[in-house]
Each structure stands twice: as C-alpha cells, then as structure tokens.
Amino acid sequence: MKKRICAAAVICSLISVMSAEAKVLTSLDINQYLTETGTKTEIAVSGNSSDSYVPLAVINPGANEAEADPDSENIKDIYQILKNIKTNSDGTFLYKYTVTDASGEYMLRLGDDAPVTFTIMTKDALQTFFDSVGTETDNLAMAELFSNNAKELNIADFNEHTVDKEMLGAAVIADRPFENVGAAVESYKKNAAALALTNIANKDNYAELSKKYESLLEIGTLEDYDLYKTFTDTQKTELFEHMASAQVTNYNSFKSVAAEQIVLTGLDYTNTYGEAEELLKKYPNAVNIDWNTKLNGIKDPTSIFKGLSGNYYKSVAELSNAVDILADKQRAAENEKNENVITSGNDHAVISGGISGGGTVGRPPSSTAITPAESIPVKSEDKNSFKDMADAEWARSSVEYLTGKGALAGYENGDFKPNDNVTREQFVKTVVAAFEITGSEEPGFLDTDKSAWYYDSICIAYKNKIVMGIDDTSFGIGNTLTREEMAVFAYRAAKAVGYEFKENESINFVDGDNISEYAKEAVGVMSANGIINGFPDGTFGPNEKCTRAQMAVVIASILKNMN
Numbered sequence: 001m002k003k004r005i006c007a008a009a010v011i012c013s014l015i016s017v018m019s020a021e022a023k024v025l026t027s028l029d030i031n032q033y034l035t036e037t038g039t040k041t042e043i044a045v046s047g048n049s050s051d052s053y054v055p056l057a058v059i060n061p062g063a064n065e066a067e068a069d070p071d072s073e074n075i076k077d078i079y080q081i082l083k084n085i086k087t088n089s090d091g092t093f094l095y096k097y098t099v100t101d102a103s104g105e106y107m108l109r110l111g112d113d114a115p116v117t118f119t120i121m122t123k124d125a126l127q128t129f130f131d132s133v134g135t136e137t138d139n140l141a142m143a144e145l146f147s148n149n150a151k152e153l154n155i156a157d158f159n160e161h162t163v164d165k166e167m168l169g170a171a172v173i174a175d176r177p178f179e180n181v182g183a184a185v186e187s188y189k190k191n192a193a194a195l196a197l198t199n200i201a202n203k204d205n206y207a208e209l210s211k212k213y214e215s216l217l218e219i220g221t222l223e224d225y226d227l228y229k230t231f232t233d234t235q236k237t238e239l240f241e242h243m244a245s246a247q248v249t250n251y252n253s254f255k256s257v258a259a260e261q262i263v264l265t266g267l268d269y270t271n272t273y274g275e276a277e278e279l280l281k282k283y284p285n286a287v288n289i290d291w292n293t294k295l296n297g298i299k300d301p302t303s304i305f306k307g308l309s310g311n312y313y314k315s316v317a318e319l320s321n322a323v324d325i326l327a328d329k330q331r332a333a334e335n336e337k338n339e340n341v342i343t344s345g346n347d348h349a350v351i352s353g354g355i356s357g358g359g360t361v362g363r364p365p366s367s368t369a370i371t372p373a374e375s376i377p378v379k380s381e382d383k384n385s386f387k388d389m390a391d392a393e394w395a396r397s398s399v400e401y402l403t404g405k406g407a408l409a410g411y412e413n414g415d416f417k418p419n420d421n422v423t424r425e426q427f428v429k430t431v432v433a434a435f436e437i438t439g440s441e442e443p444g445f446l447d448t449d450k451s452a453w454y455y456d457s458i459c460i461a462y463k464n465k466i467v468m469g470i471d472d473t474s475f476g477i478g479n480t481l482t483r484e485e486m487a488v489f490a491y492r493a494a495k496a497v498g499y500e501f502k503e504n505e506s507i508n509f510v511d512g513d514n515i516s517e518y519a520k521e522a523v524g525v526m527s528a529n530g531i532i533n534g535f536p537d538g539t540f541g542p543n544e545k546c547t548r549a550q551m552a553v554v555i556a557s558i559l560k561n562m563n
Contacts (some may be wrong), residue, residue, distance in 0.1 A: 025110045056111075080099065
C-alpha cells in the first residue's frame with residue numbers, strides 16, 4: 001500500500017502544469033554501451049532543490065501518462081522510472097540508474113521543471129555508429145558522424161555553437177581507439193566544448209559557455225583554478241578571447257593553454273608590483289619561469305614586477321622576454337649606482353609586535369592581543385633571509401628593502417612574522433626611521449612612557465604632524481593600527497619629507513563609504529598612485545587590522561618612488 005501511495009503522489013506532482021524554464025535539473029548524462037547480447041544505458045540525473053524530496057518520472061516511448069493508474073500494473077508500461085529522490089543537506093541530488101536493451105525516445109519530468117527528452121539507440125544503430133567511429137579517416141566526415149546522430153547520442157546542444165569541424169574531427173580521430181561508445185562520445189563532447197570556448201564566433205556567449213562546460217573540461221583541476229574562480233564574466237570573456245588566439249586544437253591543448261592564459265589574464269588586472277609578483281610566483285606549473293635565474297644579480301626586483309603589473313602578454317614566452325628586458329635594465333641601473341638602496345646609517349630597529357592579516361590577496365584573520373615588545377634586531381647576515389615569508393612572498397622585497405635600511409627588524413629565531421598585527425607606536429617608529437624624519441616636540445600624551453623605546457619616535461611624528469593622538473591626552477599606546485590609519489600615517493610622513501604624489505584623490509573601493517572622513521584623502525591619493533590596495537572583492541577594509549607585511553609594502557613603495 002505504501003508503494004501505491006508514493007506512486008500516486010509522484011504522478012500527481014508530475015502531471016501538474018510545468019514551468020517553461022528548468023529550475024531543478026542541472027544535468028542529464030546519458031551513456032550508451034554495447035554488450036555481448038544487447039545494450040546497456042547509464043543515466044545520471046542531477047539537480048538542486050529546496051525540497052526534501054523531488055519527484056522524478058521517465059516516461060516510456062509512446063506511453064500515455066494520462067492512463068497511469070497507481071493501482072494498476074500498467075505503471076511499469078508507462079514509466080521507466082517513477083520515484084521520489086531525496087535531496088542532500090545542501091539541496092543537491094544525484095540519481096543514477098541503468099537499463100538494458102532499451103531504445104526509443106523517452107520523456108523525463110523532474111519536480112516542477114519543463115519536460116525534457118532523451119534517446120536510447122537500438123543495438124544495431126549503436127553498433128553501426130561505433131563501427132563508423134572506429135574506421136572513419138576523414139576529419140570532416142568524423143565530425144558530421146556525431147552531429148548527424150546528435151539527437152540519438154543526446155549531444156544536440158553541441159551543434160548550437162560554432163566550431164571548426166575539421167579540427168573537431170581530427171581531435172576525435174587522434175583520441176582513438178575507443179574502448180566503447182561512451183568513451184567516443186566523451187571525446188567528442190570534450191573536444192567540441194574546448195573548440196567552442198576558443199572560437200571567436202562564440203565570443204558573446206563565452207561567459208555562459210564557460211559555466212556550462214567548466215566541469216566537462218575539468219577546469220577545476222587546473223593549478224590556478226582558485227584564480228579563475230575570482231574572474232568576473234568580463235574577465236572570463238577576455239580569457240577565452242585570448243585563448244582563441246593561442247592555437248587551441250583539441251581538449252588537451254585547451255587544458256595547457258588555459259592554465260597559462262588564466263595567469264596572464266590575471267596579471268593584466270594587477271595594480272601593484274606586489275600583486276604581480278605574488279601572482280606570477282604562485283603557479284609555477286602554469287608559468288614555468290626560473291625566477292632565481294631570471295633575477296640573478298638583481299638586488300631589488302621591484303621595478304621588474306612593477307613593469308609587468310597591469311600588462312597582458314600573449315604567452316609565457318612573451319612574458320619571459322619582457323622579464324629579461326626589465327631585468328637587464330635594472331641590472332644596468334644598479335651597476336651604475338653601485339648600490340641596492342640608499343643607506344642612512346640609522347641603526348634604529350623596529351619592535352616586533354604585530355597584527356594579523358594577509359596583504360593584497362586575502363583578508364586578515366581575527367586579530368590577536370597585542371603587547372608592545374622591545375626592539376629585537378636581527379643578525380646582519382640573516383636580516384634579508386627570513387624563513388617565514390612563504391605566505392607573504394608579495395612583500396618579501398619590501399621587507400628586505402626596509403631591513404636593509406635598518407628601519408625594520410625581525411626576530412632572533414630568524415622569523416619576520418609578516419602576518420602579525422602592528423600597533424600604532426610600532427608603525428610610527430618604523431615610518432620615522434624609514435623616512436629619516438627629524439625634529440621633536442613633547443606631545444603631552446598621558447599614556448606614553450618617556451623611557452620607552454617608542455617615545456622619541458612619537459615626539460618626532462607629533463612635531464611633523466604625522467600623528468595627533470586618539471584624543472588630546474592619549475596617543476593610543478598598544479592599540480592595533482587599522483588599514484585606514486596606516487594610510488593616513490604613511491601619507492602624512494611622505495608629505496612631511498616633501499614627496500609629491502602624481503595622481504589626485506580617487507576612491508573606487510566598494511566600501512568607500514565606510515572610510516572615515518579624515519582618512520579619505522590619504523586612502524584616495526595613495527590608492528590612485530598604486531601605493532595601497534584593496535582586496536580581490538573590491539573592498540578596502542578600512543577598519544581591518546594592518547599587518548607587518550602590509551606596513552612594509554606601503555612604506556617601501558613610497559620610498560622607492562621617491563628614490
């Protein structure tokens with residue numbers, strides 16, 4: 001009795017008025033195989049629904065669903081499958097079933113979706129097709145063999161896109177021999193999808209096609225898939241437009257070209273040398289460049305990555321050539337100066353407290369408690385080889401630049417702790433030392449200790465109007481520095497030594513309204529000049545915590561522009 005009630009509920013749901021647009025079904029995969037005695041067809045239905053159960057019915061060829069009676073044995077004659085599919089906790093579901101020796105055109109109804117049809121070929125038709133696939137030698141004829149049987153093979157949607165059929169047929173022929181029909185159809189689908197996504201005639205549909213074929217083309221297995229996931233539809237369109245010019249001839253070359261072009265397209269969207277350096281070094285298999293060799297003998301590679309940032313290169317070979325040109329130019333400049341950075345003789349070292357956070361490519365983790373620590377200078381032979389910079393490579397050159405000037409220091413154990421939080425007094429000590437600012441005035445802050453390591457720096461910063469305190473009587477000792485405060489302090493310090501920014505104020509961050517009024521000029525000017533950046537989602541994060549790595553990049557960027 002329970003089975004009859006369930007069948008009746010499914011039928012009732014499925015014969016109701018169907019919507020014109022699919023809402024539940026996400027994919028329907030049909031794989032047909034020849035067996036020794038007949039055929040076997042594997043069918044997979046996947047989708048997404050907010051309901052706990054989704055009714056599924058597959059109606060046999062020529063059957064009249066109106067005659068379905070849950071109390072009668074004719075249910076088996078009308079339906080190939082009739083059941084409720086349980087959804088997972090996230091609303092997704094996948095239902096698979098196999099039938100033998102079935103043939104004809106079936107109609108599938110799923111939830112409130114519009115019905116869809118699929119075809120199962122007879123053994124003779126499937127055998128004839130498979131024999132032809134195994135023997136055809138003409139590229140165009142091979143492609144047409146599939147397209148002419150598209151309905152029966154359930155691949156009709158591939159005929160909707162423009163592809164080079166000669167190239168498609170050649171790709172399928174190159175994949176032979178096929179173990180079975182399913183393998184042959186899979187080869188055709190992958191090669192057709194790859195060629196459709198790299199044919200400029202389909203440019204207006206690139207974003208849509210990329211979503212449709214992402215799983216089939218296994219883009220998710222690429223080393224730089226995490227970068228691909230951040231691309232907007234516009235960036236994806238540009239990516240596949242670039243690939244259309246990169247000699248994609250089949251599915252295999254698509255995978256190779258895609259890995260390279262994702263990084264090269266991403267490089268076009270970087271705004272600073274730090275972003276460019278991190279991006280290019282993050283995916284060594286996609287961008288096969290030996291950076292140690294390329295940058296050999298260069299003390300400060302900043303200008304090289306700055307020259308690469310915001311530019312598109314057609315291939316890694318072209319990128320490599322650009323690196324060589326920029327590197328030769330930098331070597332010549334360094335040889336002429338016969339020095340890496342301008343040294344000041346200032347042996348002040350910055351204290352080693354911190355803020356948590358992650359530079360230009362990720363948000364900081366939640367902040368930790370901060371307590372000012374005394375300055376711990378590193379040994380001179382170790383100061384430019386910190387062992388914990390792996391997740392902050394984008395900041396390494398800036399850190400080494402400032403440690404070389406004596407404005408920053410690491411820890412005795414060889415760590416720099418790039419993701420530690422920075423306090424207000426730590427930043428002031430760093431910026432005063434880095435910019436070699438002089439002049440002093442007693443600020444009268446009640447929360448400062450005149451014997452403390454930070455006091456002289458605060459007096460200098462106060463005299464030069466770099467810091468005013470959190471109120472008339474308090475500096476804010478021990479308070480973690482926010483990103484907008486970092487921008488303000490660095491901006492004032494630069495102006496205090498006479499630096500003139502080239503670009504005017506411009507705030508393009510999506511959370512620009514959250515930036516405090518007193519900080520908008522500094523953030524706007526610094527971002528317009530490429531000195532300070534936001535996050536990949538377009539936000540600046542004015543109230544998020546500043547890290548030691550972020551501090552180093554901002555200060556070093558200004559200094560290097562000045563020099």
